[in-house]
Amino acid sequence: SAVISQKPSRDICQRGTSLTIQCQVDSQVTMMFWYRQQPGQSLTLIATANQGSEATYESGFVIDKFPISRPNLTFSTLTVSNMSPEDSSIYLCSVIMGASTTNEKLFFGSGTQLSVL
Amino acid sequence: GNSVTQMEGPVTLSEEAFLTINCTYTATGYPSLFWYVQYPGEGLQLLLKATKADDKGSNKGFEATYRKETTSFHLEKGSVQVSDSAVYFCALRGQAGTALIFGKGTTLSVSS
Numbered sequence: 151s152a153v154i155s156q157k158p159s160r161d162i163c164q165r166g167t168s169l170t171i172q173c174q175v176d177s178q179v180t181m182m183f184w185y186r187q188q189p190g191q192s193l194t195l196i197a198t199a200n201q202g203s204e205a206t207y208e209s210g211f212v213i214d215k216f217p218i219s220r221p222n223l224t225f226s227t228l229t230v231s232n233m234s235p236e237d238s239s240i241y242l243c244s245v246i247m248g249a250s251t252t253n254e255k256l257f258f259g260s261g262t263q264l265s266v267l
Numbered sequence: 268g269n270s271v272t273q274m275e276g277p278v279t280l281s282e283e284a285f286l287t288i289n290c291t292y293t294a295t296g297y298p299s300l301f302w303y304v305q306y307p308g309e310g311l312q313l314l315l316k317a318t319k320a321d322d323k324g325s326n327k328g329f330e331a332t333y334r335k336e337t338t339s340f341h342l343e344k345g346s347v348q349v350s351d352s353a354v355y356f357c358a359l360r361g362q363a364g365t366a367l368i369f370g371k372g373t374t375l376s377v378s379s
Contacts, residue, residue: 183366
């Protein structure tokens with residue numbers, strides 16, 4: 151299994167500022183993803199964090215607002231830039247270990263609860 | 268693209284009642300299907316999964332069968348408990364190495 155450390159667990163930020171969220175995994179993983187869960191809503195995929203190259207963003211999410219880094223196979227960061235109250239959400243890191251549909255396993259970090267004032 | 272549709276909630280039941288939460292999907296190929304549960308104030312937990320047609324996933328008394336002919340993965344439990352009160356998410360993954368796509372979630376509230 152994988153142990154995921156996501157930091158910070160929560161933060162309260164002022165509008166216009168930026169926050170960087172870290173996701174550290176205790177072993178090398180195949181894929182890393184970032185999700186957002188707005189209050190009372192489901193999880194929405196923000197992007198796939200690609201090791202050594204630019205992240206792949208889903209529709210409605212852009213690199214200028216949510217820059218992502220993944221320098222190696224165990225670590226990724228998501229930055230929420232120029233924040234507004236609408237960015238108040240839980241942000242989750244997710245990883246996949248394994249190479250095929252039958253043996254791969256998915257894990258989620260504990261999430262970062264962000265409140266923007 | 269791939270998508271998941273869940274029945275709207277909230278679902279309110281009495282203890283020991285039968286539970287069904289409907290989930291249908293749209294996907295190309297043969298996706299893997301999942302149910303996740305989120306208890307109040309906690310993170311997501313995998314409840315059960317099925318990776319091919321006719322597979323039945325089961326855990327903690329919950330069951331779901333992967334029905335390719337109806338593109339469905341309905342969650343059932345024969346007798347719910349108050350402790351089952353949570354939000355339930357149906358999800359799919361189109362192929363190995365891709366991210367989960369989640370439904371909107373269904374809130375279940377069980378009273379004694």
